Amino acid sequence: MRPHPIWIYARQIARWKTLSGDLTTRALVVDLEDPVLAPLLDLAPTPRDIADERGKLAGPRKYFLRRRALLRKLVSLRLGCSPADVVVTHDADGAPRVVGPDPSIFVSVSARESFAALAISDAPVGVDIEFAGPPTEPLREVLHPVERVEMEKEWRSESRVTRFLETWIAKEAYLKALGTGLKRDPATVAIGFDRFGTFRVADDARPAFRAAGLWDAKIMGEKFVYCACVALDGRPVHGLPE
Numbered sequence: 001m002r003p004h005p006i007w008i009y010a011r012q013i014a015r016w017k018t019l020s021g022d023l024t025t026r027a028l029v030v031d032l033e034d035p036v037l038a039p040l041l042d043l044a045p046t047p048r049d050i051a052d053e054r055g056k057l058a059g060p061r062k063y064f065l066r067r068r069a070l071l072r073k074l075v076s077l078r079l080g081c082s083p084a085d086v087v088v089t090h091d092a093d094g095a096p097r098v099v100g101p102d103p104s105i106f107v108s109v110s111a112r113e114s115f116a117a118l119a120i121s122d123a124p125v126g127v128d129i130e131f132a133g134p135p136t137e138p139l140r141e142v143l144h145p146v147e148r149v150e151m152e153k154e155w156r157s158e159s160r161v162t163r164f165l166e167t168w169i170a171k172e173a174y175l176k177a178l179g180t181g182l183k184r185d186p187a188t189v190a191i192g193f194d195r196f197g198t199f200r201v202a203d204d205a206r207p208a209f210r211a212a213g214l215w216d217a218k219i220m221g222e223k224f225v226y227c228a229c230v231a232l233d234g235r236p237v238h239g240l241p242e
């Protein structure tokens with residue numbers, strides 16, 4: 001069965017009333033400059049939000065409070081509580097964690113300029129977005145030996161550039177789900193692509209463990225945006241419902 005797409009449009013989010021249901025992992029990509037999102041971003045930052053913005057170690061900062069507001073809104077839709085009651089902060093490694101009112105909800109965030117990918121799950125989850133830019137050669141040193149062999153087959157074709165980008169976002173999403181980010185060597189993780197925009201992760205550090213994720217690419221405004229999402233419960237990732 002084809003997984004639901006990750007891509008959710010802002011006008012759909014604006015209509016959501018709840019995020020219950022049996023789909024455990026939801027992911028979305030938005031442009032935070034989209035005026036349709038404004039009502040969802042109108043949330044006073046908590047002291048943690050302000051401290052996290054000041055202490056941010058890595059990644060883009062400009063839209064941080066808007067991303068955090070939308071994240072808290074999503075968690076509140078899932079928990080059926082007020083977004084004002086949702087507290088999110090960074091752990092010691094920089095990963096976003098829900099600390100209240102229900103710390104068993106997992107979240108992940110990625111950002112490029114005004115674009116953000118957010119994921120929410122009952123299991124550890126990771127999400128990553130990148131813009132397709134001018135073609136750049138694949139970085140062999142971040143590839144797993146198995147991936148290098150696969151990539152060699154495509155080395156002479158243009159597809160190696162996009163396959164590398166797809167591989168990279170899938171790796172980064174998985175490493176975020178682990179909570180290590182790039183402190184873990186990305187070359188110790190191998191991505192294998194299935195049909196229908198899904199991929200599998202094989203991790204040298206956890207040989208018996210198998211994770212699966214979803215990736216997609218779409219033109220949004222003037223950008224060609226790639227996104228991948230992985231949840232560590234092995235179940236499919238779904239876009240948020242209309």
Ligand SMILES: CC(C)(COP(=O)(O)OP(=O)(O)OC[C@H]1O[C@@H](n2cnc3c(N)ncnc32)[C@H](O)[C@@H]1OP(=O)(O)O)[C@@H](O)C(=O)NCCC(=O)NCCS
Pocket residue numbers: 056057058059060064067093094095096108109110111112128129172175176177178179180181182183
């Ligand atoms: C996490 C990391 C992969 C982010 O990559 P990136 O391409 O720069 O940025 P992205 O927009 O995709 O992701 C940023 C988000 O990753 C999340 N993040 C940061 N560290 C994380 C970790 N260890 N695990 C999971 N998620 C993490 C944060 O939510 C951050 O967004 P926020 O600050 O708005 O909440 C990368 O920065 C990393 O591995 N850092 C660890 C090493 C480190 O801290 N280096 C310091 C660099 S100054």
